[in-house]
Amino acid sequence: xxxxxxxxxxxxxxxxxxxxxxxxxxxxxxxxxxxxxxxxxxxxxxxxxxxxxxxxxxxxxxxxxxxxxxxxxxxxxxxxxxxxxxxxxxxxxxxxxxxxxxxxxxxxxxxxxxxxxxxxxxxxxxxxxxxxxxxxxxxxxxxxxxxxxxxxxxxxxxxxxxxxxxxxxxxxxxxxxxxxxxxxxxxxxxxxxxxxxxxxxxxxxxxxxxxxxxxxxxxxxxxxxxxxxxxxxxxxxxxxxxxxxxxxxxxxxxxxxxxxxxxxxxxxxxxxxxxxxxxxxxxxxxxxxxxxxxxxxxxxxxxxxxxxxxxxxxxxxxxxxxxxxxxxxxxxxxxxxxxxxxxxxxxxxxxxxxxxxxxxxxxxxxxxxxxxxxxxxxxxxxxxxxxxxxxxxxxxxxxxxxxxxxxxxxxxxxxxxxxxxxxxxxxxxxxxxxxxxxxxxxxxxxxxxxxxxxxxxxxxxxxxxxxxxxxxxxxxxxxxxxxxxxxxxxxxxxxxxxxxxxxxxxxxxxxxxxxxxxxxxxxxxxxxxxxxxxxxxxxxxxxxxxxxxxxxxxxxxxxxxxxxxxxxxxxxxxxxxxxxxxxxxxxxxxxxxxxxxxxxxxxxxxxxxxxxxxxxxxxxxxxxxxxxxxxxxxxxxxxxxxxxxxxxxxxxxxxxxxxxxxxxxxxxxxxxxxxxxxxxxxxxxxxxxxxxxxxxxxxxxxxxxxxxxxxxxxxxxxxxxxxxxxxxxxxxxxxxxxxxxxxxxxxxxxxxxxxxxxxxxxxxxxxxxxxxxxxxxxxxxxxxxxxxxxxxxxxxxxxxxxxxxxxxxxxxxxxxxxxxxxxxxxxxxxxxxxxxxxxxxxxxxxxxxxxxxxxxxxxxxxxxxxxxxxxxxx
Amino acid sequence: xxxxxxxxxxxxxxxxxxxxxxxxxxxxxxxxxxxxxxxxxxxxxxxxxxxxxxxxxxxxxxxxxxxxxxxxxxxxxxxxxxxxxxxxxxxxxxxxxxxxxxxxxxxxxxxxxxxxxxxxx
Numbered sequence: 001x002x003x004x005x006x007x008x009x010x011x012x013x014x015x016x017x018x019x020x021x022x023x024x025x026x027x028x029x030x031x032x033x034x035x036x037x038x039x040x041x042x043x044x045x046x047x048x049x050x051x052x053x054x055x056x057x058x059x060x061x062x063x064x065x066x067x068x069x070x071x072x073x074x075x076x077x078x079x080x081x082x083x084x085x086x087x088x089x090x091x092x093x094x095x096x097x098x099x100x101x102x103x104x105x106x107x108x109x110x111x112x113x114x115x116x117x118x119x120x121x122x123x124x125x126x127x128x129x130x131x132x133x134x135x136x137x138x139x140x141x142x143x144x145x146x147x148x149x150x151x152x153x154x155x156x157x158x159x160x161x162x163x164x165x166x167x168x169x170x171x172x173x174x175x176x177x178x179x180x181x182x183x184x185x186x187x188x189x190x191x192x193x194x195x196x197x198x199x200x201x202x203x204x205x206x207x208x209x210x211x212x213x214x215x216x217x218x219x220x221x222x223x224x225x226x227x228x229x230x231x232x233x234x235x236x237x238x239x240x241x242x243x244x245x246x247x248x249x250x251x252x253x254x255x256x257x258x259x260x261x262x263x264x265x266x267x268x269x270x271x272x273x274x275x276x277x278x279x280x281x282x283x284x285x286x287x288x289x290x291x292x293x294x295x296x297x298x299x300x301x302x303x304x305x306x307x308x309x310x311x312x313x314x315x316x317x318x319x320x321x322x323x324x325x326x327x328x329x330x331x332x333x334x335x336x337x338x339x340x341x342x343x344x345x346x347x348x349x350x351x352x353x354x355x356x357x358x359x360x361x362x363x364x365x366x367x368x369x370x371x372x373x374x375x376x377x378x379x380x381x382x383x384x385x386x387x388x389x390x391x392x393x394x395x396x397x398x399x400x401x402x403x404x405x406x407x408x409x410x411x412x413x414x415x416x417x418x419x420x421x422x423x424x425x426x427x428x429x430x431x432x433x434x435x436x437x438x439x440x441x442x443x444x445x446x447x448x449x450x451x452x453x454x455x456x457x458x459x460x461x462x463x464x465x466x467x468x469x470x471x472x473x474x475x476x477x478x479x480x481x482x483x484x485x486x487x488x489x490x491x492x493x494x495x496x497x498x499x500x501x502x503x504x505x506x507x508x509x510x511x512x513x514x515x516x517x518x519x520x521x522x523x524x525x526x527x528x529x530x531x532x533x534x535x536x537x538x539x540x541x542x543x544x545x546x547x548x549x550x551x552x553x554x555x556x557x558x559x560x561x562x563x564x565x566x567x568x569x570x571x572x573x574x575x576x577x578x579x580x581x582x583x584x585x586x587x588x589x590x591x592x593x594x595x596x597x598x599x600x601x602x603x604x605x606x607x608x609x610x611x612x613x614x615x616x617x618x619x620x621x622x623x624x625x626x627x628x629x630x631x632x633x634x635x636x637x638x639x640x641x642x643x644x645x646x647x648x649x650x651x652x653x654x655x656x657x658x659x660x661x662x663x664x665x666x667x668x669x670x671x672x673x674x675x676x677x678x679x680x681x682x683x684x685x686x687x688x689x690x691x692x693x694x695x696x697x698x699x700x701x702x703x704x705x706x707x708x709x710x711x712x713x714x715x716x717x718x719x720x721x722x723x724x725x726x727x728x729x730x731x732x733x734x735x736x737x738x739x740x741x742x743x744x745x746x747x748x749x750x751x752x753x754x755x756x757x758x759x760x761x762x763x764x765x766x767x768x769x770x771x772x773x774x775x776x777x778x779x780x781x782x783x784x785x786x787x788x789x790x791x792x793x794x795x796x797x798x799x800x801x802x803x804x805x806x807x808x809x810x811x812x813x814x815x816x817x818x819x820x821x822x823x824x825x826x827x828x829x830x831x832x833x834x835x836x837x838x839x840x841x842x843x844x845x846x847x848x849x850x851x852x853x854x855x856x857x858x859x860x861x862x863x864x865x866x867x868x869x870x871x872x873x874x
Numbered sequence: 875x876x877x878x879x880x881x882x883x884x885x886x887x888x889x890x891x892x893x894x895x896x897x898x899x900x901x902x903x904x905x906x907x908x909x910x911x912x913x914x915x916x917x918x919x920x921x922x923x924x925x926x927x928x929x930x931x932x933x934x935x936x937x938x939x940x941x942x943x944x945x946x947x948x949x950x951x952x953x954x955x956x957x958x959x960x961x962x963x964x965x966x967x968x969x970x971x972x973x974x975x976x977x978x979x980x981x982x983x984x985x986x987x988x989x990x991x992x993x994x995x
Contacts, residue, residue: 669955670884673974677890680980681897705974709955 007324008265011317015261015310020254023306031305033137037218039292040173050180052202052237053080055193056209056229057185068207069099071188076106079199082157083108084236086128086206086229111153126153131215131231138215141169141235141244154232157202158239170245170301171238177221180234202240204233245299253303257310264314269322276315283311330509337516350479351486357389360476365391367472371434372427373453374398375441378405385410385450398452399428405440405447413438413450418470419461426452433457439473443481451476536643540619543593545569548639557644570640577603577644578614591770592618592640595839598769600727603644613645669708676701728763729771731807731870735794738775742783750789762798764807764870766850774843774854778811778866780836781856785815785864798872806852807872815863823856840866876921876987877901881911881937882953883929891924898984908937912944920948922990924983927954938965949990951983 022028075083085108087093096110112127129152131138144155173179185207187193206212206229214225217234226234238244264283268276291304350359357375364373373391376398378384385403387395405411413420419437426436434454441449451473455461461469492498531538537554541547547566550558558565565573574585578601591597599616619638676698683694739746739753746753782792795810823837840856847854852870878900882888885906892902903918905911907929914920923941927934938950942965952962952970962970969986971979 669973670887673955674884674886674890676974677887677894680975680977681890681894684897702974702976709972709974 007321011321012261012265015313015317016258019257019261019306019310019313022309023253023303028303028305028309029134030136032301032303033134033139033218035288035291035304036295036301037137039288039295040218042292042296043175044296048175048179048241050201050237051240052180052204052233053197054180054182054204054206054230054233055185055188056182056206056227058209067189068096069102069105071185072106072108072205073104074191075188075193075198075203078193078195080203081200082202084153084157084202084204085110086113086153086204086212086232087208088113088128088211089208092208109153109156111156126151126156128153128232131228131235136216137218138231139171139217141171141239143169152235154236154239157236169235169239170247171235172243172245172299173217173221173234173238177226180230180237182230202236204229204236206230206233243299245295245301247301248303253306257306260307260310261314264311265318265321268315268318273319276319280311280315284308287311327509330513334509334512334516337513337520351483356480356483360479361389361391363476364472368453368469369455371431371454371456372397373451374427376403376450376452378447378449388449393427397428399425405450409438410440410450413440414442414447416440417442418473419466427454431456435461437461437469439469441473441477441480443474443477446481448477448480448484534643536615536645539565539573539642539644541570541640541642543637543639545571554644570642573614573642574601588616589640592616593637595773596620596637597773599767600769615641615643615645617641617643669705672701672705672708676705727766727768729766729768730761731764731771731809732757732761732796734768734771735775735796735809738772738779739794741776742779745783746792749783749786751783751786752791754791754793756793756795758796758798762796762807762872764852764872766852766870770843770846774840774846774868777836777839777843778868781840781866782811782813782815782864784836785817785858786813787815790814805872807870809868809870810865811868812865813863817858817860817863819860820858823858875899875901876990877903877919878987879903879905879911879914879920879923879948881905881908881923881929881934882926883907884926894980895987898988900987908932908934908940911937912940915941915944915946915948922987923948923950924953925950927952927956935959935962938962938967942966951986 072083083106085096087096090113093110093113099105100108100110109125111125129142132140132142134140141154142151144151144160181197183193183197185205188205206227209227209229212228215228215231216225217231260283268279271279287302287304287307291302294300294302350356353359357377360375361373364370370391372393374387374393374395374397375389376385377388379386383404383406385405387398387403389395390397400409405414409420409422409424409426417440419439422436422438426438427434433456435457436452436454439451439453440447441451531549532552534551534553537557538549538551539547539554540549546569550565554565557563563576568576570589571582571585574580574588575582578585578588580588588599588601592599596618598618601614601616603614617640619641679694679698679701683691683698735755739755779792786792791814793810793812797808797810799806799808837856840854844854847868847870850870852868854869855867857865857867878895880888880891880895880902881904882891883906888904888906892904895902903914903920905914908925909932911923911925912932925934925937929937932940934952934954941948941950947966950965950967952967953973953975954970955973958970958972968990969982971983975983
């Protein structure tokens with residue numbers, strides 16, 4: 001079935017059927033014959049000798065058949081192979097007919113000069129068939145009836161089957177008028193005809209040639225035509241020489257037409273307009289060349305007009321279809337862009353908006369603390385003004401009523417070329433303390449408007465403030481001026497006449513698209529600026545590890561670190577910058593792409609980049625992304641973003657920490673050290689009791705110093721990156737954040753969260769991004785299993801095991817639970833990462849990396865108990 | 875008895891160490907940083923040096939390097955709040971005692987100084 005989505009087939013069939021119908025109804029015969037006429041003039045070969053000689057009476061000649069019999073015998077004696085007598089004169093014909101029965105007469109052909117249908121005369125030797133007129137030329141000789149006698153006298157002189165196909169013989173006269181030897185009857189009567197002219201040839205005698213009418217022929221023939229007797233002789237020669245033309249077989253025409261249309265409609269889809277035109281010209285030339293070749297060498301009439309018309313219509317159809325498709329695509333793209341852009345914040349453009357003054361008001365209000373402001377706009381082409389916008393007052397608050405900028409106070413403000421302190425009230429209902437100013441808004445001497453404002457006397461404007469206001473007014477004037485010029489140019493360009501002169505009158509989708517593209521480019525530029533201005537060096541990879549985008553800071557970083565980020569994959573960055581081995585780097589990539597984790601790692605390259613962080617984030621599709629578009633992208637990830645926080649707040653914080661550490665920590669420690677030593681010295685001199693007290697005090701000092709040293713050690717470790725990827729984390733904060741993320745689910749099911757936290761937040765070593773994921777999964781397991789309106793208990797404890805400080809988070813629910821053996825053997829149907837319980841099993845390895853533990857316990861009918869234990873020697 | 879050079883930038887601590895060592899019969903010279911310590915060495919004979927690691931002008935490690943470069947062969951004991959540095963042992967540091975000095979550390983320090991002082995006596 002054909003549909004609108006397959007215009008190719010529809011157009012192909014329509015063109016094919018239409019052209020074929022035109023050809024079959026003879027609509028293309030005239031152009032074909034005209035072309036044949038032109039092509040027959042371009043004769044490629046030399047003259048052939050005619051097999052026919054015409055002997056005619058050039059003037060009206062009274063022929064005596066009795067004498068004529070002698071002439072016929074003379075011709076026979078000269079060796080004429082056949083003698084044909086053509087006459088349209090009834091009396092001649094009757095006498096020649098009587099002559100033919102006379103003895104000693106050579107055989108000659110005497111065609112019946114009458115309409116064979118309407119005569120009772122015998123037509124055994126054929127009739128003089130009148131030439132049929134086709135498109136102004138006499139080119140066809142009727143065909144011999146199938147199985148019947150010769151219709152035309154020419155048939156009687158050639159073997160049956162050589163008279164042309166159905167429709168008759170198309171005559172071929174490539175040699176023109178001079179080809180046929182022509183003698184006069186007078187020459188015959190006077191015996192002046194040489195034997196060489198006659199021997200072996202068919203002689204056509206036309207004693208009353210002038211009685212025949214004129215017929216028109218193409219090619220090298222007189223434009224007024226030739227005598228019909230001559231035409232009949234030429235037609236006889238065509239048959240004897242077998243020079244007649246044939247038409248292309250119908251099947252070949254159909255095949256060639258079909259192939260040509262298919263080739264055109266397919267091929268032209270790939271070419272633009274100019275190459276298509278060249279192809280069209282080439283095809284036309286080839287068709288004409290083939291027609292010429294066919295006419296002269298194959299003696300076949302090619303349907304040139306049909307093929308030329310097919311090429312032209314195929315070209316037009318292809319161009320139109322292509323244009324239609326482009327238009328449809330444009331409309332579709334424009335609609336999609338409209339839809340996409342409308343979902344984003346799209347503030348009205350200052351140049352395009354109808355209310356620029358409102359934007360100026362907001363602009364002014366953001367910059368100055370003015371009591372009241374009113375803006376006046378000049379009426380175009382006039383020296384009067386109109387109040388247009390106000391801030392902190394009404395437009396009608398203007399006391400001055402003339403609004404003529406050629407008069408005071410406006411003229412004075414123009415002369416001052418800046419804020420003019422007004423001595424009289426310009427604005428109504430002002431406070432006594434209020435000072436009022438008027439500033440002209442001018443550019444290049446042209447007045448665009450005025451800005452009247454007031455300030456309280458307390459905050460009277462200083463000279464520098466007035467200068468600032470003057471500059472500001474100048475900037476506003478420039479904005480207004482450019483906006484007006486822009487609007488004029490838009491108005492000029494959008495006029496119907498202007499568009500028609502530019503040949504853009506009907507290009508609405510194109511204009512809309514160009515406006516949208518301009519908006520997109522503007523947004524892209526501002527996004528790029530934002531991207532470049534990020535404090536972090538940013539690098540975006542696509543899913544296939546290729547660099548998609550970088551910002552200026554990263555380019556500087558690449559130069560500084562001598563690191564060819566552009567040639568590196570995401571995996572390379574992890575191994576070279578973060579000091580991971582290939583296996584660790586691949587695990588990290590999986591966490592980002594599969595689990596959508598946001599990771600924060602320490603950069604270990606180069607060594608002087610101490611303190612820099614690398615944040616790795618999956619770039620996820622936003623919620624309102626087109627679902628069909630999203631379906632084409634695996635993992636629902638657009639790419640991976642690497643952010644290098646080199647000179648970030650973190651780095652500054654590190655520097656500050658180091659400075660504080662240097663400035664205070666060692667001093668405090670030294671003072672405590674001195675105090676401890678002093679106590680020790682003093683104790684040696686004292687009696688036992690106070691000595692014991694001093695020893696106790698010294699122990700406390702020693703303990704404080706030890707702790708201080710430990711803090712110092714940890715800070716040094718952190719700053720020197722001994723714990724790559726691990727940071728001291730506040731586990732209570734992380735847990736509360738995880739609970740907040742699932743709060744809607746918790747509330748919906750009426751579940752109570754019971755947090756049993758110690759008063760001081762314990763710190764534990766871990767990766768912030770991954771800890772959040774682990775806590776999310778713990779909560780997800782507990783919530784999935786918990787019954788409605790039950791309690792989840794979260795208990796955080798600090799403990800010490802084997803001299804190691806630990807933080808333990810125990811999470812329990814009141815749920816259905818699973819048998820403990822199922823926990824060890826996950827269900828095979830569950831795919832990796834699909835289930836939070838499966839993910840928790842994966843997280844156990846992560847906790848081991850952190851020198852911690854994660855274990856899961858469950859019992860049918862009781863629920864889950866999940867314990868997270870982390871190192872806490874912070 | 876030994877002549878001990880105490881190099882530390884904390885004056886109170888230096889005074890207390892001087893008092894303590896003198897109480898145990900040793901002669902004490904002092905310097906506020908490594909550079910001053912080297913100058914003291916040029917002027918007086920010293921048996922053993924107690925040096926802090928973190929000091930202004932010249933830190934402990936730089937002091938020890940200069941000490942060996944100038945051909946001094948005195949034994950050095952490092953007193954520092956920083957963790958021990960194995961490289962220092964190759965530079966003739968006979969002990970690294972971590973601050974704060976506990977009673978045991980103080981005894982160990984006295985033992986080391988006395989052990990070095992006896993052959994010289």
